[in-house]
Amino acid sequence: MYSNTTMMIEIKDLHKSYKMGKNSLHVLKGINFNVKEGELVAIMGSSGSGKSTLLNILGMLDEADEGSYTLDGVPIKNLNEKLAAQYRNKFLGFIFQSFNLINYKSALDNVALPLYYQGMKRAERMERSMAYLEKVGLAKWASHKPNELSGGQKQRVAIARALASDPKVLLADELTGALDSTTSYEIMDLIQQINDEGRTILVVTHEEDIAHMTKRIVNLKDGVIIDDKFVNQVRAIQNV
Ligand code: ADP
Numbered sequence: 001m002y003s004n005t006t007m008m009i010e011i012k013d014l015h016k017s018y019k020m021g022k023n024s025l026h027v028l029k030g031i032n033f034n035v036k037e038g039e040l041v042a043i044m045g046s047s048g049s050g051k052s053t054l055l056n057i058l059g060m061l062d063e064a065d066e067g068s069y070t071l072d073g074v075p076i077k078n079l080n081e082k083l084a085a086q087y088r089n090k091f092l093g094f095i096f097q098s099f100n101l102i103n104y105k106s107a108l109d110n111v112a113l114p115l116y117y118q119g120m121k122r123a124e125r126m127e128r129s130m131a132y133l134e135k136v137g138l139a140k141w142a143s144h145k146p147n148e149l150s151g152g153q154k155q156r157v158a159i160a161r162a163l164a165s166d167p168k169v170l171l172a173d174e175l176t177g178a179l180d181s182t183t184s185y186e187i188m189d190l191i192q193q194i195n196d197e198g199r200t201i202l203v204v205t206h207e208e209d210i211a212h213m214t215k216r217i218v219n220l221k222d223g224v225i226i227d228d229k230f231v232n233q234v235r236a237i238q239n240v
């Protein structure tokens with residue numbers, strides 16, 4: 001059947017074990033799922049279910065032991081570190097629970113740093129970074145350092161940084177895990193807006209109310225997908 005919707009992520013029968021001395025912990029036990037361009041998906045499960053392990057493989061930060069992974073039509077297999085880094089830059093934006101900002105750099109410079117490593121010229125880098133800070137509502141805070149920002153503001157900087165390279169897919173691991181519930185909903189509102197513009201986003205979370213702000217919930221338990229369903233997206237901030 002012909003479909004003009006791009007399949008962004010295709011994984012088949014993914015397995016991953018961690019070796020610890022003589023022992024081995026089988027964490028992912030045959031994961032299958034596909035994500036189309038423009039989807040907003042939650043990978044939900046309790047602590048230890050394998051969510052971060054799965055996201056790290058999707059993010060090319062780690063490799064599966066078995067199975068296949070195709071990202072925007074490109075098979076991801078046996079990449080050397082240089083090629084993996086190139087693909088990460090080209091395809092992926094990362095958002096973490098702990099923000100991972102550089103403390104001695106301004107918000108603007110934090111957003112601009114990955115663009116520097118990609119070889120972008122300074123003027124373009126700064127212009128683009130400022131535009132993304134504006135997009136997340138932090139233009140006024142551009143010259144401030146992370147320790148002068150609230151948790152929600154720090155996560156906005158991290159989201160601007162992840163978006164600045166114009167990635168095909170945003171991968172977020174417990175992005176609201178360090179935030180109070182009001183701030184979490186504001187951050188999810190931003191995520192929903194970014195998805196409304198067509199960006200593919202995967203959100204890993206152990207929180208059910210966060211998962212319900214996406215459009216599809218993939219439920220992971222002990223390294224197996226036990227449920228994969230489309231849901232009525234709860235908007236983080238209701239229109240009045
Ligand atoms: P989640 O993100 O759902 O909490 P993880 O993917 O982080 O789960 O972890 C799944 C299981 O794998 C846990 O039992 C964890 O202790 C174990 N684990 C995660 N990373 C490693 C590692 N690098 N080495 C050994 N065990 C690990």
Ligand code: MG
Binds near residue numbers: 052053
């Ligand atoms: Mg985790």
